[in-house]
Amino acid sequence: MTMQQQLLQQRLLKAFQQEATERLGILRDALALLEQQSATADMLESMYREVHSLKGAARAVNALQFERLCQKLETFFSALKQQQRGPGSEQITLVNQALQSLQRLLSRTDEQTAAPGDSDDTALHTLCTALELSCAEPDSKVSVGQVSVPSVVAAMPEPGMLRVSSLALDQLWFCAEDLLDARLESAELATALHQAQTDFTWWRRYRHELSAALRLLQQPVDDSHSVIAGADRNSMAVQAQHTTVVFAQWATEFLQQWDYRMSQLARMASQLAKRSSSLEATFRQELQQVLLLPCTSLTEGMPAMVRELAQATGKSATLLISGADYRVDKRILDELRSPIQHLLRNAVDHGIESAQQRQVAGKPANATLRIDFMQLSSNRFGLRLSDDGQGIDTTAVRAKAVQQNLLTLQQASALTEAECCRLIFRSGFSTSPMLTELSGRGLGLAIVEEKVLRLNGDIEIHNHPGHGCSFVLTLPVSLSTxxxxxxxxxxxxxxxxxxxxxxxxxxxxxxxxxxxxxxxxxxxxxxxxxxxxxxxxxxxxxxxxxxxxxxxxxxxxxxxxxxxxxxxxxxxxxxxxxxxxxxxxxxxxxxxxxxxxxxxxxxxxxxxxxxxxxTDRPVAVPLPAVTGHRQQLLVAEDSITSRSLMKSILESAGFQVVTAVDGMDAWQALQHHDFAALISDIEMPGLDGFSLTEKVRSDSRLAHLPVVLVTALQSPEDRLRGLEAGANAYILKSSFDQDNLLDILQRLLSTEQG
Amino acid sequence: MFNTDTTVLDTLQARARKLAVVETPVADEPTLELFYFELAQETYAVEARYVVEVLPLRQLTSLPNTPDFVLGIVGVRGHIVSVIDLRCFFDLPQQGLSDLNRIAILRDGRMEFALLTDRTVGTYSLPRQALQASQPHLNGIRREYLLGISDASWAVLDAGKLLSDSRLQVENHA
CATH class of the missing domain: 2.40.50.180 (CheA-289, Domain 4)
Known part of the structure; x- marks a missing residue:
């Protein structure tokens, strides 16, 4: 087999596993329902189809044993269909066994070992024979119900629908986030270009003065023959002047072109920003729609889970689901899965009684759990999970709360019934006398509540002692609401x-x-x-x-x-x-x-x-606001951590601090506000600390502004360069010390005032 | 003008044979791909396979109720990544001001976070044998996370251990 064929085989196998796991889940859920209520023709038909598709899928990847067992199951369901009867309890057990061995076979397809153990083989063979016999068995009297109940079996995929892996959807969502970054960056670029273009107005203002000056300068060059005596001495100067004039003319033209190009670029960038902004918004909206999945994706596997859990505790229970075709954001359904599973476990373990207790109470031996989905408003939906068990024993809850020192006796007896029910959400609270395998660790319900609140939802308990209990979850339909x-x-x-x-x-x-x-x-x-x-x-x-x-x-x-x-x-x-x-x-x-x-x-x-x-710290009684002039400092630093450290040091020393992220930013701030001093890093993108200092010194308004350079550059040359540029102090980052900085500032500011 | 006398050739060949060293097969020798970075005037390294991405640190959001070593969170392509300051975690004296401009995102199957660094140096491969176990100059909690010392006496940290250590994870209960 070539490498490519092998890869293909692996991909096919993976797809088969995915499909088979889903179909087996659907079959198990359907079987769980069949066990409790009489079969309908619809249900038998859809189970038959599931098995049939499963068989086809198995054949495609050459899973022979899997296919053989599926075929027997198919014959079995086809016989039931023709004879218009539902499976008897023995037959259900048999089908269940068959489904379990299919699951086992499926998990083994991983290991590429086509030859399973002999014992398995014989077990499989027995199962197949039993199924065959069961088809012929005429004495099963279970008839097919005439009323059609909502089927739990998923309908065949609608035409034009695609199956997409949920992982791919998550990736798409991250892409949407990435698109937001791109949108923000393009908007930033557009603003920067627009700013650059406006800066050309300065140039336009000087352009006429410059061309007038150029004309003046050009004259003496033309009249140079009249200054014959000094020609030699002046020829160098004339040459230099000529070069300057030529350059200035070229630069004028060059800048004029750039003025135009800049305006073009700015326009293009702003169009790009607008387009990417609307694209991002549309993409996000569309994706939001794609992410709406029917609630069946949440409840899949749950009926089977309930049945198995009940059996494990010697009880009998069925889960009925309604309204599950309602569509909700996938990310909410993903988050809900474990809380709902927990509530179901809790209901089976604590909520419903044993068959004997139920009979004594005059209830059917088989308990019914329900999950109902309801639309509440355009953007919120409800999920009601109810059982017909014994309800919450509020007396026991009170006693337990007192025993666990959560409440005093008085507090406990003062609680209303509703408040009492909410106690079960307390972390560490469990009324179950012993830890069972299913629940009882007392953390579960606290986590359920937290998850629901995290989704911006709400959870309510309706307790009917003796008749059951229901949890009503109110949740947003979409995460973006x-x-x-x-x-x-x-x-x-x-x-x-x-x-x-x-x-x-x-x-x-x-x-x-x-x-x-x-x-x-x-x-x-x-x-x-x-x-x-x-x-x-x-x-x-x-x-x-x-x-x-x-x-x-x-x-x-x-x-x-x-x-x-x-x-x-x-x-x-x-x-x-x-x-x-x-x-x-x-x-x-x-x-x-x-x-x-x-x-x-x-x-x-x-x-x-x-x-x-x-915390016992109350809000301080308001004091009259501290008035008094606080000196304003400008900190220019491109490192976010150093910037915030310096800001907090200076602020706690009583200064008011404005920060700039680079030299250009600082220069802009200096233009618009008055500062008592400038503290600047040297290595910054764009305008560095040296150039910033030089600019400050060459500006008449700022010439006396104290400048402190704080830098990682350690060499004496850098220090010298800093001082030449006109800095008042030079602090090394490696030996940075806050007292030192404050001391230097104090000295600089006092001389400034004096 | 060159003497092509056979004796000269012989001598040269003899010398060549003497100087020739059998090349050690590089491919067979296990090497470590290391990613180096600077932090508080020291150089550290982690195995490069854990490093997913190196980014400049922008728009950090600090969070209340987190330990000191959690500097805050950043958004990286839709993901939220927490940024860890190893200086705090290692109890290093906070002296001087460092630039701390870059973050290196570490990830294994389950865990992901970013380390704050002054600057990143790059990646080099180092023969596994060249990694020394002695750690005379390292003290305190750092020792526990040490994979070894590189030939240039840089501390090579065990990124796998950092990623899986519950002490570096935050899980407060109400």
Missing amino acids: YRTLLVRVAEQLFAIPCQTINRVLRMPATAIRSVENRTVLEIAQQSLPLWHLADLLQLATRCHQPMLQLVLVETTECQYLLQVDEILTDQDITLKGLGPQLKRVTCITGVARLGNGQLVPVLNMLDLYQSACR
Whole structure:
């Protein structure tokens, strides 16, 4: 076999495995349903088709045993179809065994070993014979139900539909993000070119003066014969003058051309920016549509899972699903899978009773779990997961909470039923007396709640003791409909999920009261606790404002006020995780990317409340704002870390600091504002520190501005060059010391004033 | 003008034979592809196969409630990557100001993060045998992550260990 054939074979095998895994899953789900309710002609037909397609797929990759077993199954279903009867319980067991051995065969196709063990072979043979016999068996009395129930078996793919691997979709989504970068860069380029073009207006202003000067200079050259005596002495000067004039004429023309070319380039760049902006928006929108998948992709495999789980615990349960053709963002469905599986496990393990208990209670021995999908509004949907088990025993929950020291006895008895139900979401809480294999570790439900909140969703419990319990999840249809409020605190941006916000308000600082060492504010006759976001996030203290900017946070768990420095705007975002290294960060749910590419942390309001309850630091009673003139410094530094370090050093020393990312940026800032001193790096792109210093010194307004160069360049020549350029001080980064910097600044600024 | 006398030729050939060294088969010798970078006036290296990308550091977003060694996060083509300052993690004295302009993204199957560097030097291959185990000048926590010392006495860090170490991962519980 050639290399290429081998590769092809591998690809085919992989495709087969993928397809077979899916079809087997569908068959298992269907079988789980057949076990609990009578078969319909539709169901038998679609199971027959699944098996048939499976057989065809197996033949394509030459999986002989797999194909043989499929063929027996096919004959079996075809017989059922013709005889218009459903499978008996023995037959279901048989089909189940067949499906299991198909699964085993499938996992073995990996190893390329075409020859399986003999024992397997005989087992397979027995199974095939049993299936054959079972087809002929006439005494099965199970008839086919006449009412057509919604089938769990997936319909055949619609015409014109494509199967795309979900990984490819994820990659496309990353491409969309990349496109955003490209859009931002092209916009930046357009702005830069536009700026460059406007700079030519300076040139245009001098052009006429220059051409007048050139005409003047040209005259003496023409009249040179009249100055005969000094001809020799002057010939050099005349030559030089001539060269200058010629160059100036050439440069004038050259610049004129560039003026034109620049305007062309600027126009093209701005067109490109516009086009890539609209392309990016369209692409994103279209992709959003592509990413909407039917909820069946979430529930696939779940009916079989429930049946198997129930059997493992000696119970019997069926999962019914409705509304699963509703379409939801794939990324939300992906995130929901493990919480839903957990809720199902929990329902089977704790929710439903054993068959005997159920009979005593007058319920059918077989328990029913349901998952219903409902559209709630244009951008939100509901997922109700219900069981007909015993419901939540709130008395046991209270007792457990007291036993685990989560609550005092009084607190526990004061809880309403609904509040009591919510206790099961507490981390470490489990009423199950022993850890079973399925659940009972007490972390699960806490994680479920966290995941749902992270998706900007909501979870509610409806408990009917003795009759069952249902969890209602309300979730956004698309990840991009995550609405947040952008706030600024300690000069950083944060996003607060709008779902948790009641409203935003401004209150005079004098309204703050202190009650039992807690800061509170009265809103609509209600005293609400108040914290400053900066305190909760342990960020630098801020200046006091006469008017407080407040966000009223309200969730099912808590109600409180958050003070921020500034409330900016509300914005739709796409929530992203923090990457694998930051698995979970207190108070931070994830991160959002704004249109300008900036990343903004999204706050976890429940965490925030919990950490607020732990901190005893109340909002400081407002002091009169510290007035007094603070000197403004300019820091030019291209390294982001050095820049922020210097900024924080200088700010804590009482200066006001403006930063520039390179020499040109600094020069622009110097044009528009007055600074007490300039602190600049030397190695910067564009205009470096030496040239910046020279420019400063040659400007009459700035000639006396103290300039401190901070640099990694260690050589004495560089130092000399810095001093020649006119710097007042030269600090080496390798021996950088903040006291030294502050000391130098103090000296420079005092001489400046004196 | 050259003497083509046979004795001269013989002498030359004899010399050539004497000087000739059998070339050691380079292909068979296991080598390490190393990626070098500077950090706080020292040079470090990691195995190049873990280095996915080297980028200039722009638009860093710092995060509250993270350890000091987590400098913040950056967006790289739609992914969020956290940036780690090894100076803090290794408890190196914070002296001087470094430029810290570049990040090197490390990745294995499961983990991904970026290391903050002053500047990146490049990649070189080093015979595995040339890696020395002695580490006289390294102390503290750095020693644990050391793969060896290169011939130019640069500390070669074990990127696989850095990536899999839970101490470098953040998982707070509420």
